[in-house]
Amino acid sequence: MSAQSMNPAAPGPGARLRRAGARTAALLGAFAAAATLLLGTSVAAHADGDADRKQKVAAEDAETQAALVADEDHRLNQVRAFTSVAPLQSTKWTVPYRLDTDNGYTLVLTERSNAYTIADLLKLAPQTFLRRKDGSYLLTENIYLNVGAKLKLSNPGGLTLRMASNRTGFVSIVSFGGELALQGTAQAPLTITSWDPQANKADTDVRDGRAYVRTIGGQFEMTHAKLSDLGFWSGRTGGLSLTGTDRPNTGSLEDAGQVHGKSARDRARDQGDAQDEGSSSGDVTAMPSGELTTPDARFSTGGLSYVSGSITHSTITGNAFGIFISSATGIEISDTTVEDSLEDGVVLHRFVSSSLVQRTVAKDNGGDGFILSRATQQVRISGSTAQGNGGNGYTLSGKPLADGPSASGQAVDSYGSNSVANSVAKDNGRYGVEVLGGFDVGVQNNRIEGGDMGIVARLEADKVSITGNRLTGQHRQGISVRDGVSDATVTGNIIDGPETGVYVRDSAAEIRGNTVQDATSHGVSLVGGVDGTTVSFNVIGGVGPSALDAGRSHGAADIKENQTFAWYDTSSFWVRVKHYASPMTLLWVGILLLILFSAAMGRRRRRGHGRVGGIVHPYSDKAPLPAPPPDEIEVAGRRKVPVMSE
Template identity: 90%
Template sequence: MTARLMTRRSVTRRRPGAGRLRRAGARAVGLLGACAVAVPLLLGTSATAHADGKGAADKQRAASEDAETQAALVADEDHRLNQVRAFTSVAPLQSTKWTVPYRLDTDNGYTLVLTERRAPYTVADLLRLAPQTFVRRKDGSYVLTENIYLNVGAKLKLSNPGGLTLRMASNRSGFVSIVSFGGELSLQGTAQAPLTITSWNPRADKPDTDVRDGRAYIRTIGGQFRMTHTALSNLGFWSGRTGGLSLTGTDRPNTGSLEDTGQVHGKAARERAQQDDARDDGSSDSSGITAMPSGALTTPDARFSTAGLSYVSGSITHSTITGNAFGIFISSATGIEISDTTVRDSLEDGVVLHRFVSSSLVQRTVAKDNGGDGFILSRATQQVRISGSTAQGNGGNGYTLSGKPLADGPSASGQAVDSYGSNSVANSVAKDNGRYGVEVLGGFDVGVQNNRIEGGDMGIVARLAADKVSITGNRLSGQDRQGISVRDGVTGATVTGNIIDGPETGVYVRDSDADIRGNTVQDATSHGVSLVGAVDGTSVSFNVIGGVGPSALDSSRSHGGADIKENQTFAWYDTSSFWVKVKHYASPMTLLWTGILLLILFSAAMGRRRRRGRRGRDGGIVHPYSDKAPLPAPPASEIAVAGRRPEPVMSE
């Protein structure tokens, strides 16, 4: 019976559209194979010359087909969840038989619906409710071959005193999922007996590592989620919401189109709706509009305060997540806490806080060897703190903090143009990541403090008009290009108290303003501090700079009047050539004052030369205008003699 059930609807179900895509892909592959045989026969050795290009084209085409298949599977999952949600919201209002657990047979397979009750459902309840699709194997593990859906108010606790291993069926024919909509999902192991959950290929009897045909996943939509001492592995595919372990809210739906179907959530809400119907006195029409007098409201309006459904909250502690598509994906959440957890070998990013995540804490968490970034705080996240964590060996950044607005003007969705901020990374480590250690993209009041950053192309990068970025007390070493980079319109940045060892350029500022004070740059190979473009308001002071390169303080490419003072560059060895130094100091004002000084020196030298030519024979100094002095007056006796007429000379 179990085999027949699995064949009919559960794991072996075919996705609408996916079969067509597979058949189309098979035809395309067959056609490509025929061409691969025919073309060399027709073109001879000329085909060999293009073998590498053709192979690359085949790979690109195959990747495109895989993308279409996975996107179709995500759309199918959205459609299934919409079907289940629509039914579970309306059916309990029609009959009480839908207030206890039941099974839905949708287009995409069986789904076991757990309804609201006071006590949480357990492993024993699942064995009773789904004896053919939740089966205990001889080795003590459990295999799930049916979707599980927690309705609003339902609670599911997966735990076992001696440890629990749950294998979620997933292969080329289909996969299962555990989805909670407004319920409470708890995955609880212990340090001595952890809980283990993985995807499982029943035919190969091993975890499913192929994401091209979809893969089992766990998701919480609204409500609460708790996970402790749990090991998750090889879950999820393609999108964040189906990425493995995802916690998403309903305030901004991301499960496709969740149109209003008139559903009323929760027991109290249903009773209130029934009372409203009973009190109908003619002031309400068929559209649900009620006429009321003006003035103070007699009862508060709680339609916009359904926090349990709008946002998800929860905690993840002392757990490991390995090989998921996305390690942890969270959106529309508040009060999330992730601690003492390791996320590694994800196909995409490690820990992703996507949109509208606020007042959350990530501490003592390791993101290692993930295909993308280690940690991402994307746009519309705010008041999130990361501390005591490690990002190592990831393909992208260690930490990415984005506070950019969701729109920069009028948009189809009408998003706000405000920036987001108040996020921070402190007392953490970024080591040997493929791109940057920490990247700040826009936002305001962002803190990057007391971190240790090793390797990477750059250490800390702040850009895209970020405002009030505090980069203080960090230790950076081994960067290829720049230790700290502040560029592209950043305002009010503070770069103080950092120790930067061995980059090409210690601190780089371009078209931004920053206070660069009290930093230590050592063993730089190009510049200690480099200023480029408009740097109005930038101050460079009290820094200690050592290294070997063209210049310790490079400001020749900047304009705007940066204030550079009181820096110690005695440990810098200038390797620039003579003409480079000339060009460095040959600014227009420098040339002007140099010309004036040379003119003064030339005039003084010429005057000294004239004085030397007029020295007397005795070596004394001759007055320079001695030839212009008036003649001395003759003595009075000579004047008197000169006044008498000469007497005539008489001849004898």
């Protein structure tokens, strides 16, 4: 965007400015009808404000937005290159000055002992920083704080700052190594929003870019402020961003037509005009006019720079990313609400350490409520609420930046020492809390309501402590520990109403002293390799196939002293047989049946042998055969005497 296009009266040197103003006026007239038509179409397509904020990004719109981000990176690099070397060549560049780059005017605030204020901006930019009849201020020019510069935006009676943003372009406030303070009071808060001057309303369409606020290194402070409808596409242009080392990885888009209010033809003509006036320095023109030396690349201001600061008692609504922070230390966010963001709410992206987020609410954001991404460590979230977000309530990632040699040479170490405690996750679209890798992660004393799962730890996380949480109303699993987690502790949790209370798969965990009630499938389920897992002293109640499901696991799991008297087993007879029919059980049952069968066969054979008084003679089968009867004669009339044959 050309910031001057937002105000045809932007200052400049003589004829060149008049030509730029005429071009801008023509552009404004040409785009007025199109902007009105676009707004009307947008309202019809998105009946309510929330749907409009969370509009989907089409492929062609994504390409345009990515090109705009690259364009912003290019502009900031131009400004930074000039500001790094100009003060070495002339003392006139040690006071505030203006640059005209490819993408518009940028007011550069230079270092001084006192902070710049609203009164200073009215003097330094009387045509691009305007006080309106309603008491608000309209900014139509980019502002850049150089290293050491200080800008304090505040007003005793309250301040409303509107940053120009529409189809013709947008403006930004960027601090590079300076100090930016946005200060309101509880009675009179500071308000900053994007603003479409033609439509006289906030800019909710991100497809053509949108105004944003960014701090690169240095310090940032915001208190009692209300920010709304800022930012687009990337984290660094997401609305409110605090970033350290600036390493843009996007390129410029050549001959892409009008970008930031200037077409390729306009840029070529401007360069020709600047050369005619003798004020050209590459693609950057500085005013007041005069011959400038090409900046020396040796004075580029790369290197490491970390940002620090605080955000308190503020509300951020409708940004692309609510708050985006990277390469920062000592950040504190407290008593703040981040809502209705197009993407994620509070994002601590890379290399954020020793920071605290407390009493902060992230709700109704398109992505996750809170994200601690890879390379973030020693960050504590406490007393906060994540509600109604499209993704997770809280995401804590400690995965390494690389898993082997890489072009960027990133370390392969994991990150950790992050925690979420005494907080609430309610009715989020995916999980309440998700832990992705890392070590020494704490999820303690939280209340998790609704969602597909309550607390999920996975991807080889190590030493994860899940203790003292209350989980209710999850669809599938209350607590899930899976995919290579080691040394997890799941103790003292109360889990109410999921399909499965605690689920462990291919991991090692201590499941002790938990209460599972009203589960509908399993109380505790072990699947896959669970060596080193202990399930003990849990109280399990519910209705389903089994209270303790270990039939699908292998390994030396220790299951003992669990109370399952409140569990009603609904499995069928054959399911129960299958449940108890382990290989060892089947072996012993087979041996017992063989013994019984042998005994029965032996008893049957003995029935055919003689018995005396029910007792079988021990040698009955060994008795000799009886002799044939001899012939007999009668002697003395009655007695029979055997007659021996000769």
